[in-house]
Amino acid sequence: MRKGTLRQILLITDGCSNHGEDPVAIAALAKEKGITVNVIGILSRNEAYGEHGLKEVEDIAMSGGGISQIVYANQLAQTVKMVTQKAMTQTIHGMINKELTHILGEGQQMEDLPPEKRGQVMEVVDEFGEMVDLEVLILVDISASMDDKLPTVQESLIDLSISLNSRTGNNLFAIYAFPGKRQPIDRLIDWDPQLDSLVKTFKKISTGGITPTGPALREALELFSEKRSKQELLGGDDEYIEESGS
Numbered sequence: 001m002r003k004g005t006l007r008q009i010l011l012i013t014d015g016c017s018n019h020g021e022d023p024v025a026i027a028a029l030a031k032e033k034g035i036t037v038n039v040i041g042i043l044s045r046n047e048a049y050g051e052h053g054l055k056e057v058e059d060i061a062m063s064g065g066g067i068s069q070i071v072y073a074n075q076l077a078q079t080v081k082m083v084t085q086k087a088m089t090q091t092i093h094g095m096i097n098k099e100l101t102h103i104l105g106e107g108q109q110m111e112d113l114p115p116e117k118r119g120q121v122m123e124v125v126d127e128f129g130e131m132v133d134l135e136v137l138i139l140v141d142i143s144a145s146m147d148d149k150l151p152t153v154q155e156s157l158i159d160l161s162i163s164l165n166s167r168t169g170n171n172l173f174a175i176y177a178f179p180g181k182r183q184p185i186d187r188l189i190d191w192d193p194q195l196d197s198l199v200k201t202f203k204k205i206s207t208g209g210i211t212p213t214g215p216a217l218r219e220a221l222e223l224f225s226e227k228r229s230k231q232e233l234l235g236g237d238d239e240y241i242e243e244s245g246s
Contacts, residue, residue, distance in 0.1 A: 005134070006091055006133070006134050007034060008038060008134070009035060009217065010038050010080070010136055011040070011139045012042060013041060013057075014141060014146050015145060016052055017211050017214055019211065020212045023060050023214040023217050024063045027060045027061070027063040030217065036066040036090075037063070037066045038061060038067045038068070038083050039060045039061045039067075039068045041054065041069070041070040042076055042146075043072060043073070044149065065090075066087050067090070080157065088134065132169045133170045134167070134169060136173050137224065138173065138174070139178060141177075141178060141213075142207045143179065147207040157173075158195050160173075160195070161196075172191045174191045174223065175188040175201075178212060179209040179211070179212050184218070184219045189201060
């Protein structure tokens, strides 16, 4: 099986979008481009996620072929890792099911295989998950209500970077905050395999403003397109996996 690159957007927010395009529609566009959109709704103890906010979190992830999770701030580190890794497995699973359909015929998926064959395929899924390159663009909501949650977000993202370093495949992370000062998003960290510089970066963040989730997601898509164009210009031959899990 060819080695490729899995691309993910990880959206971390504590509220509903309230400005600009529909984030659910932009997430669907991301899926079409082979980019999985995962969403973590974060809240503090004694907070309650409103019904509309919960539905938006679920709808964005479903539309983007990804995973959604509502979590208390003190559980964020484990959740960030789980969502990222589960989305990787789901995408690979979907890709392998597509290959099985091609080989075995329409309507045949991994679940239709005998148990021993299914186990062999899952070993391939696990092995491929270790080998494949991973690009994660993290969008952090920095509206006013996120102020007390940012230290936990910082710790969780550093923990994610450390936990994924044991993989054979390469990891690249980029972190952007929204709303930006003069545009939908502001860059915190450009593409980097390590997130150690987060500590200094997060100290400079000032929270406040609207929550333009849709425009932030659209800007994230543009960043992936720009990155890919630069790789092609430099003669890179890396293949992207154009299959979002479902």
